Amino acid sequence: MEIEDNQPMKIKSWSPEDRPREKLLMKGTAALSDAELIAILLGSGTAKLSAVDVAKKVLAHVENNLDTLAKISVKELMKAKGIGEAKAITIVAAMELGRRRKEQSPEEKPKLESSLSAFNIIEGDLMDLPHEEFWVLLLNRANRIIKKKRVSEGGVSGTVADPKIIFKLALEELASGVIVVHNHPSGSLQPSQKDILLTQKLKEAGKTLEINLLDHLIVAGHSYFSFADDGLL
Numbered sequence: 001m002e003i004e005d006n007q008p009m010k011i012k013s014w015s016p017e018d019r020p021r022e023k024l025l026m027k028g029t030a031a032l033s034d035a036e037l038i039a040i041l042l043g044s045g046t047a048k049l050s051a052v053d054v055a056k057k058v059l060a061h062v063e064n065n066l067d068t069l070a071k072i073s074v075k076e077l078m079k080a081k082g083i084g085e086a087k088a089i090t091i092v093a094a095m096e097l098g099r100r101r102k103e104q105s106p107e108e109k110p111k112l113e114s115s116l117s118a119f120n121i122i123e124g125d126l127m128d129l130p131h132e133e134f135w136v137l138l139l140n141r142a143n144r145i146i147k148k149k150r151v152s153e154g155g156v157s158g159t160v161a162d163p164k165i166i167f168k169l170a171l172e173e174l175a176s177g178v179i180v181v182h183n184h185p186s187g188s189l190q191p192s193q194k195d196i197l198l199t200q201k202l203k204e205a206g207k208t209l210e211i212n213l214l215d216h217l218i219v220a221g222h223s224y225f226s227f228a229d230d231g232l233l
Helices: 020-027 034-042 051-061 085-103 115-126 163-172 193-209
Strands: 133-139 145-153 177-183 212-220 223-226
Touching: 020 034, 034 051, 034 085, 115 133, 115 145, 115 177, 115 212, 115 223, 133 163, 145 163, 163 177, 163 193, 177 193, 193 212
Parallel strands: 177 212
Antiparallel strands: 133 145, 133 177, 212 223
16 A cells, blocks of 8 residues: 655644534534544644544545455555554554444333333432432433432432432533422421422423423432422423
8 A cells, every 4th residue: 555645734824613623622523524533542643644644545545445454454554654553553443343342232211101211221329328318310202311410419408409400410411301309317308498499490491491490309218209290390
């Protein structure tokens, strides 16, 4: 494989939104071309070629076929100008990770179809705590769990739940719905006036952001109270 470096170009001279690393941070991985992604793996090019230029030449050698690239050995990759052993190993390792991921079946995330299914997801985190904690379950449009996250930890009689933090987490994960949960170490399932006001505040904030508050659970031991089931949402 002969790759010649004949087009001098420095990535540092590009505008930030066009540099592969900055572009990934600003726009996400989907906005990058195959060459730009490989350039990030390379890290640098040659004295006359940017990492993107070297990546384009490597792709041209395999007719822009990533499946073919995945089959090239370290030794073969090292024939390219600007590709030393370390960079060749990095590309081979990245392609192998992609192959292994493809072989694995994606684990289906639990779907929450009722307050009980939500309680079953969070019960183990809260049932035996001697202090209050506030958690959020982040859901996609199909009501499948994206992530569960502890928002705050307090004392035996209360904890602070900041709506800004809750919806910041939801926005970061692109959640379409949230279920908030906190525990009562006292064993009481009765919501306090503070709990009711917080629930309404979260519901209104969610409407503005188009992120639905689906439920608010209070956990006490192996039992729970659901605001949705009780008509308080």
